[in-house]
Amino acid sequence: MLVTGGAGYIGSHTVVTLIEKGYTPIIIDDFRNANQDVIERLSKITGEEIIYFNVACQDSFRLKGVFGQFPIEGVIHFAADKAVGESVEKPLKYFENNFGGLTSILELVQEFEVKNFVFSSSCTVYGDPEVIPVTEESPVSYNSPYGFTKKVCEEMIEQFVASCPIVKATLLRYFNPVGAHESGLIGEEPDGKPNNLLPFITQTAAGVRKELTVFGDDYDTPDGTCIRDYIHVVDLAEAHVAALENAMNSTENLMVFNVGTGKGSSVLEMIKTFEEETGIELPYKIGPRREGDIKEIYANTDKVNQTLNWESRKTINEAIATSWKFEKYIRELRK
Ligand SMILES: NC(=O)c1ccc[n+]([C@@H]2O[C@H](COP(=O)([O-])OP(=O)(O)OC[C@H]3O[C@@H](n4cnc5c(N)ncnc54)[C@H](O)[C@@H]3O)[C@@H](O)[C@H]2O)c1
Incomplete structure (x- = not known):
């Protein structure tokens, strides 16, 4: 299984799951948003030598060599730029990487007749939904160049x-x-200031950030803060293997699934759970709303539960405990 972006946050967890399930992942990553030492850490976890190529998805010439070297049964395409805010400032960077990378990988998929392709899309394609939970049939839109790249x-x-x-x-x-x-x-080891809530929480608890800002507490939600569907990355990794195996036995050639828990949690609930789980009091303040944030979104997961026979199993407490464990580990490593 060829895994583009396999050194990144979701890709690295998927590599572990693939190995656990008996597949041989081949990582393609140019490490633009990952540290090369992740390969060693993947070896430590799995006890296997990790096959990887430091190459960009756009480098068709070198990638052709990789596709020619291994009998590739499937491709999981994670590699992309993903920061919503940055995409507003630098849309062309996002067009070049997210469209260019995909185009070049699909050309090779076609040339080498790879039968199975899984793409990392995002709930961002639902924009600011009028009806929640969102199903795969909900209207798609976008509110950033990043979201636009996922939709296109x-x-x-x-x-x-x-x-x-x-x-x-x-x-x-x-x-x-x-x-x-x-x-x-x-x-998850963000380069610079985190965009996502949990790394911001763990970095604040570790003293890397002075305090956490909650972007708005005047939304029309029970505690006034935004609501999201937080899915444990290990469950998410397993959904990729379920998707690959489903496609091998399916007659449909395009399938779409929401991958979430079906439950929404607010920002303040996440902070409270972190404090309960770790016993650490988090310094936080309420700030103004952040541009582009939507009030609330969570998934209807009926389709993924039934068709892929997959459902999220891990709790938010487990996600918080493991993130905190990783934060402490990575701080020591980067000292
Ligand atoms: N993390 C999220 O919140 C989230 C949510 C929805 C969708 N996604 C999507 O999931 C995918 C993976 O996200 P992630 O959080 O693991 O991101 P990540 O940045 O940790 O991982 C992406 C990896 O791809 C590599 N990469 C990027 N462009 C490349 C290129 N052209 N050639 C080779 N390697 C390249 C990066 O070095 C990185 O290791 C992305 O497509 C992202 O848009 C992420």
């Missing part, structure tokens, strides 16, 4: 499989991935 990439894949029916594609729309591997050796 989904459409690119749809048109591609229509022209190349040998390929079965699965679009996984992730909700908010959180947590880390139970070993605490891999997790």
Whole structure:
């Protein structure tokens, strides 16, 4: 299984799950948003030598060599730029990487007749939904260049499989991935200021950040703060293997699934759970709303539960405990 972006946050956890399930992952990553030492840590967790290539998805010439070297049964395409705020400032960077990377990988999928393709999409394609929970049939839109790339990439894949029916594609729309591997050796390590809540919480608790700002407490929600569907990254990793195995036995050549828990948690609930789980009091203040944030979103997971026979099993407490374990580990490592 070729895993683009396999050194990143979700990709690295998926590599572990693939190995546990008996597959041989081949990582393609140019380490633009990952540290090369993750490979060693993946070896430590799995006890296996990790096959990886330090190459960009756009480098078709070198990638052709990789596709030619191994009998590739499936591709999971994680590699992309993903920061919503940055995408507003630098949309062309997002177009070049997210469209360019996908195009070049699909060309090779076609040339080498790879039958199975899984794409990292996002609940961002639902924009600011009027009806929640969102189903796979909910209207799609976007409110940032990043969201635009996810929506267009989904459409690119749809048109591609229509022209190349040998390929079965699965679009996984992730909700908010959180947590880390139970070993605490891999997790989310943002470059600079985190965009996501949990790394911000753990960095604040570790003293890297002075305090946490809650962006608005005047939303129309029970405690006034935004609500998201936080999915444990290890559960999410397992959904990828379930998607690959489902596609191997399916006659459909394009499938779309929400991957979430089906439950919403507010920002203040996350802070409270962190404090309960770790016994650490978090310094936080209420700030103004952040531009682009929507009030509330969580998934209807009926389709993924039934079709992929997959459901989230891990709790938010487990996600918080493992993230905190990883934060402490990575602080020591980077000293
Ligand atoms: N983390 C989230 O909150 C979230 C939510 C929904 C969807 N997603 C999507 O899931 C995917 C993985 O996200 P993540 O959180 O693991 O991000 P990440 O940045 O940790 O991982 C992406 C990896 O891809 C690599 N990469 C990027 N562009 C590349 C290229 N052109 N060639 C080779 N390698 C390249 C990076 O070095 C990194 O290791 C992305 O497509 C992202 O848009 C993430």
